Amino acid sequence: MRHLCSFSRQLPIVMATTCIVASIAHAQSATWSQRADLAGIVSNVPVLKRPLPEGWQSTLFWWQVPLSYDNPAKLKEELAQLSARGILPCVEVPADYEDYRCYQATPEAVGKTVAQAKAIADAGYPVHLAMKGVLDLYITPGGPGGKIVRHPDAPNPDKKDDVGLLMPCLIMKDGWISRASQQRAIFKQFADAKVPVAGVWYDYEGHPHPWNGAAGMNMKCPNCRKAYPAGVLDDYHGKFKQWCENYHTKAMTTAFADPAHAFWPDVCVGFYDYSVSTIEHPAYIWSGHKVPPMHLNPASIGAVQPACYADSGCIATPENILALRRDCDPTYMHVLLKTVSNIHHNLHANQVLMPYVASYI
Numbered sequence: 001m002r003h004l005c006s007f008s009r010q011l012p013i014v015m016a017t018t019c020i021v022a023s024i025a026h027a028q029s030a031t032w033s034q035r036a037d038l039a040g041i042v043s044n045v046p047v048l049k050r051p052l053p054e055g056w057q058s059t060l061f062w063w064q065v066p067l068s069y070d071n072p073a074k075l076k077e078e079l080a081q082l083s084a085r086g087i088l089p090c091v092e093v094p095a096d097y098e099d100y101r102c103y104q105a106t107p108e109a110v111g112k113t114v115a116q117a118k119a120i121a122d123a124g125y126p127v128h129l130a131m132k133g134v135l136d137l138y139i140t141p142g143g144p145g146g147k148i149v150r151h152p153d154a155p156n157p158d159k160k161d162d163v164g165l166l167m168p169c170l171i172m173k174d175g176w177i178s179r180a181s182q183q184r185a186i187f188k189q190f191a192d193a194k195v196p197v198a199g200v201w202y203d204y205e206g207h208p209h210p211w212n213g214a215a216g217m218n219m220k221c222p223n224c225r226k227a228y229p230a231g232v233l234d235d236y237h238g239k240f241k242q243w244c245e246n247y248h249t250k251a252m253t254t255a256f257a258d259p260a261h262a263f264w265p266d267v268c269v270g271f272y273d274y275s276v277s278t279i280e281h282p283a284y285i286w287s288g289h290k291v292p293p294m295h296l297n298p299a300s301i302g303a304v305q306p307a308c309y310a311d312s313g314c315i316a317t318p319e320n321i322l323a324l325r326r327d328c329d330p331t332y333m334h335v336l337l338k339t340v341s342n343i344h345h346n347l348h349a350n351q352v353l354m355p356y357v358a359s360y361i
Contacts, residue, residue: 038078041082042081045085058088059087061089061090063089063092064092067116083125088125090128091120091130093110093131094106094113095133097139097182100134101134103132103133105186114189118193121195121196126199129199130203131201135206136207137176138208141182148166148167149168150167150169150172153221154224156220161212167212167213169217169223170207171218171228176251176254177254177255180255184262188263191263191264197264200269201303202271208247208248210241245293249274256271257300268352271301272356273305274296275343277293277342281342282342283343284338298350302350302352304347304351304354306343308340
């Protein structure tokens with residue numbers, strides 16, 4: 001991934017095929033995208049007309065492509081077919097706690113993905129890991145669902161947020177430390193197998209963030225009151241929201257990026273829907289809302305990965321369905337270009353811009 005990061009002004013794209021499958025489910029007729037298999041990709045995606053620029057590994061990373069990992073000769077042929085189209089697969093790694101409800105990172109489960117990654121490396125292609133799981137940074141292992149991180153005297157111990165989760169004390173780092181240790185154990189299995197990892201990709205959408213009620217609980221917690229920087233808990237729309245954005249970056253760096261760099265110093269780490277934003281050139285999320293000022297340390301987070309979704313819900317109205325069909329493509333292109341153009345202004349020389357794309361029509 002060293003070469004990819006050095007070409008920071010280029011525009012590779014990460015595509016999650018699960019999003020494509022979800023969108024096609026509402027289509028009028030079935031298409032190859034419902035299968036997300038190699039035959040469909042080869043049949044529908046043309047071979048690149050020009051070679052990739054020097055240092056590029058791909059123009060698109062694709063999750064969940066079934067490949068022949070147990071057949072080295074066939075796997076090499078399949079990877080060559082993808083590469084000819086500017087596509088690289090990601091190895092999906094179960095990355096959650098062993099006692100969590102999904103994507104349990106048992107040594108055996110991780111070992112299977114280590115074998116897949118090693119097969120890709122042995123075939124002469126770079127290895128990219130898509131870390132799968134809820135990966136909550138405010139849960140520690142201990143029984144089904146784990147143990148919530150919060151001060152003993154935090155109020156409303158049984159109150160849950162809108163998605164049924166207990167609310168943590170965001171200032172506490174116990175969950176970060178626990179998660180970092182667990183991620184290191186996963187990466188060690190790859191390192192022990194001498195797998196050279198080029199990229200590690202996360203989709204983490206949890207705390208610390210300023211919504212789902214945790215802010216109100218933290219404001220009432222005596223120990224949070226003592227631990228937070230002065231004035232943060234008294235200014236929700238200003239200081240608290242900005243604090244959350246910055247703290248979120250520290251959390252992800254500590255729990256996810258640092259453990260990866262400990263094994264592969266040049267690895268490129270990226271996080272879904274995370275952007276660099278400034279007052280002069282604010283980033284926008286796919287729904288059109290501005291991202292508060294945010295800096296991502298390029299030494300830790302080498303890929304900036306905004307979500308650039310073609311979501312008809314952002315422009316649809318019951319009376320406007322015909323106009324929607326006519327205007328959807330140019331509207332999406334406008335959102336895409338606006339998003340990547342503003343972020344481009346804020347990129348560090350060692351960062352690469354890698355949007356997630358998908359369609360919800």
